[in-house]
Amino acid sequence: MMEKTIAQSGDVEEMTAATLSSLIALVHRHTGIAMGERKSILLQGRLRPRLRALGLESYQAYLAVVERDPKEVQVFINMVTTNDTAFFRTQHVWDYFARSFLPAWVAAHPGRTLKLWSAAAASGEEAYSMAMLCEQFQQATPSFQYQILATDISTTVLATAAAGLYGGRSVERIRASHPVLFEKYFSIEPEGARVVATLKKQIRFAEHNLLTSLRPPEKFDLVFLRNVLIYFEPDNQKKVVDLLRQNMHDASKLILGESESLGRLQTCYVHELPLVYGIGNGAT
Ligand SMILES: C[S@@+](CC[C@H](N)C(=O)[O-])C[C@H]1O[C@@H](n2cnc3c(N)ncnc32)[C@H](O)[C@@H]1O
Known part of the structure; x- marks a missing residue:
């Protein structure tokens, strides 16, 4: 048959x-x-x-x-892979980042360099959003230093991220939602809008599979793990966030995407604010 x-x-x-x-x-x-x-x-x-x-x-x-x-x-x-993303996706996360996280972190860590990880970065809009807000913060706090790692399993989107050249909806949306930042951090070229070198030099782009045990050899103060767990079943979701713990300090934060939660998983993370997790004492 x-x-x-x-x-x-x-x-x-x-x-x-x-x-x-x-x-x-x-x-x-x-x-x-x-x-x-x-x-x-x-x-x-x-x-x-x-x-x-x-x-x-x-x-x-x-x-x-x-x-x-x-x-x-x-x-x-x-x-x-599905690589949808946007600059300043889920605005309240960025309000938390700029207004709560950055001032509190700097006050608690004088003289240290903030380390941020966009752990499923797609074409880079998330990492550049972080960089724009860090640059803005640095203007008021000139001693503030930061570094960003942007990783993804897809090398195609990482190439776009590293080029920092955007067009279409990506640009239309940030131009409408954040006109001042767009004006300041993008230059218009015949092929699209390119992020300025000041932002690019703060970001390293690298291929990385969240499910492998080959971790970046460093710890991060804040990990953005947004809109990727949703593609995994619970066992792999747990595996990913358990592995991520090795790249976080005890006081680090983890940020998930809008339709994601660790609520049903047994992990070391504790829910602190909508989409924001810290690390609990009774780590599992
Ligand atoms: C929908 S995008 C999310 C982009 C961005 N974090 C956001 O929230 O806008 C999901 C990304 O996860 C990446 N991804 C899927 N499986 C992965 C894995 N095992 N390791 C690392 N990245 C993965 C995809 O390539 C894709 O770029």
């Missing part, structure tokens, strides 16, 4: 249910992302251009390529 098929698309052969399951398992193995079978259309749409570029006629053949060629794994990861 013919195997049940999922979809059909011109020059690329139908994806079978078995291939869909194998691709979903591969996504999970390499990224931790738990993709349901209902994502079949999405997955096919993202992979189809690559099949065409490689001259492959079936998803089954592409699956074999990813399994056999370690270099294709990164290309696959770049295609299957």
